[in-house]
Amino acid sequence: MALVAQAVFKESVRDRVPYSMVAFAVLIIAASYLISQLTAGQDMKILKDLGLAAIAAFGLLIAVFIGINLVSKEVERRSVFAVLAKPLSRPQFILGKYFGLVLTLVVNLSVMTLAFYAVLLYVDFTTDPLLKTAWPAPALDPRLVVAVILIVAELMLVTAIALFFSTFASPLLSALLTLGVWVAGHFNADLRNFETVLDVRPVALLARAVYYALPNLAPFNVRAEVVHGVAVPVSHTALTLAYAAVYISILLFGAIAVFRRRDFK
Template identity: 30%
Template sequence: MDKVFAIAQNTFKEAIRNRVMYVILVFAILFILTGVVVKDLTIAAHGLVIRAIGLWAINVFGLILALLLGIGLVYTELDKKTIYTIVSKPIDRWQFLLGKYLGLLLTLYLIVVVMSAVFLVEIHLLNRQIQDPHFGLAMLMSLKAIFLGCVELAVVVAFALLFSSFSSPVLSGFMTLMVIVAGRLNEDIERFAQKIIAGFEGGGEVAKQGFLAGMAFLRDPATGATIFDQIKFLFAKGTALVFPNFELFNARTLALHFDTVDVNILKMITVSTSDALIYAVPYTASVLLLAMFLFGRRNFR
């Protein structure tokens, strides 16, 4: 693991020298600080508005950086030909890739910590004016939202690394973006799949039963489903199952509305941190394993 950490350290040092990152960070901080002004534009829900802007900025700018830095991670090494010196050394490719992943994640988390610190100081200072009675809880909930955002970043970076291990940065960026979109719409895609089944007589019950039951139902000639219905279902359900469900890492609603909405309702719309981790860790691991496999087969000639 020493080799992995050495590469991670190197990747981190390299990343923090990247000026684009600082420009984006400055933008992000400026955006977070707009809460100071924007709070005067609202007539109610001052705390909510400030938190919404801050949490959005931390999440979006974190994702932008993950995308920008992640897609060029392997390509830069190839472009500068430094990959040859690395692979000629006694270091496995999977170690190289894992080190890159950890280094980038460390960089991103450092940026998130900086943005979060600015955000928390801001809401702490503004609370002197707003006098939010639930301020302490607001801080805690915001921290939970930021933490789950970090888990989401880990998944996104894994995908960026996967795509950059076999394609050009533009293509990697596009594919990672598509994963983000598919992940954000994951539950909608699942509903679409359920709707296909529910559209047939007797499909209401089957719709919730999963992939195999759904396919068996559609293949039954009695239902009258065409091959196109089967393809649509296969595609939608497959996408919903395989692509990550980023809504599971979204605790922003909890952080914004915890003080006005019953906790039971919020529990319904927010997955617990442990559940999110139980899902994210093996998912990220499998994406990284796939990336390692593809990178291991890659010919650098």
């Protein structure tokens, strides 16, 4: 399994995924410069918001667009034939693929976070101490790491969704389904109380069922709290991580179950 994971990581490096980190660094540095020219007092808040959003967005791109190809590309190009003829079980193959992409994500997001902190340090160093008093939280706020950890957890969940779809659907369909679930997962709180929108009991029950079946991604987004210096309770972080672990496990079990039964024509 570890060998498959290493291979996925190597492939992502060879396919120039790290270029996204360079793009991120350029974007965030350019943005910080512009923001510092345009605003006073609000610059740190905007910078943090932009930085965290960019980390989440670049990570999402990596998770979805590599994730959807993890299995389907191997099957389509038939590289899976030689691999599965080796002493490697299908569950090991799936788990290796998953953890390989998670490793890619973690390395990418770690580097992006370091770049982000470097920009914050620079802004902190070059800002007038008087202006800093208007900041809701210090520049190098360690709570930013909590936000990044939850972004990583969300992306691990998105990767598991992409991988699950990738075991039976084409890359295009997998991408559409994964992005659909991601959007629904961020806005599915409305489904929970659907009766307030449409007071038809069967529809409300269906909406409630969909709410529980879809991943609830809203708790992973604590960017607003962190940017405004509001504390994120440890219990929230722990529960959200536990929720991610359970949901990821279910998706991986599903992916393995589908992949185990598949015929490779």
